[in-house]
Amino acid sequence: MNRLNIFFVWKRCFSYKVLITILTIIIFGCFKSRDDEINEQIYATVNGIYLTESGLRAIVPKEFYERLTPEHKRKIVEEWINKELLYQEALRIGIDKEPEIQRLLLNSKQNLLSNEFLERELSNIKIPGENELKKYYEDNKEFFKLNAVEYRVRYALFDNSKDATSFFRKVKNSESFSNLA
Structure with a gap:
């Protein structure tokens, strides 16, 4: 070689x-090793799945987490245990493999991701101020003109047909609608 x-x-x-x-x-x-999880407080275990401090924080919105009482945490942990047991049983009997469930999961995923995308994109948009809007209007007046015929509708309400008939005759005899109404 x-x-x-x-x-x-x-x-x-x-x-x-x-x-x-x-x-x-x-x-x-x-x-994540079991040692890493042990470094964090474990609130519950369901068939080897742990609810840790960070998991509990993920369940509760940030603004509420610090205000949780021990009783609130206990209720949240109980709810998590019930949901986890139901979830594991659903997986065990194969509900997640059913075509309708697969379709619903895909639909939920698409909705979640598209909503998150929109949220991120819209958060980057700067809302124009009043001066910017006025300037845009002044610079682009031709886009705000109507090309169609404009009609103005006026109406008057009456309590009885006698007043309505009288009003109609006066307008028909060329009296001003604005003066009569």
Whole structure:
């Protein structure tokens, strides 16, 4: 083997070793060990699934979490246990595999993601002030002109038909509607 081939073989082996090392770090970095969970307060366990402090914080909106009393936390934990038991039973009997449930899950996911996208996009939009709106109007008046015929509708309400008939005759005889109303 010549030097060039040896270099390419070495380079390829080195690349694989680096790639395997990086993938190993990424994969093991994604898993939370039981020791990591123990460092955090565990409120409940259901068949090996833990409700930790961070899990409880994820359930309760930030603005309310600090004001939770021990009784509130207990009720939230009980509710989580009930939901987790129901969820695990639903998975056990295969409800999540049913086509209708799959369709509903996909629909919910699409709604959630599209709403979140809109929320993020709309939060970046700057709302123009009154001066900016006036300037835009002045600069673009031609876009605000109506190209159609404009009609003005006027009406008058009466308690009885006698007053309505009298009013109609006066308007018909060229008296001003505005003066009569």
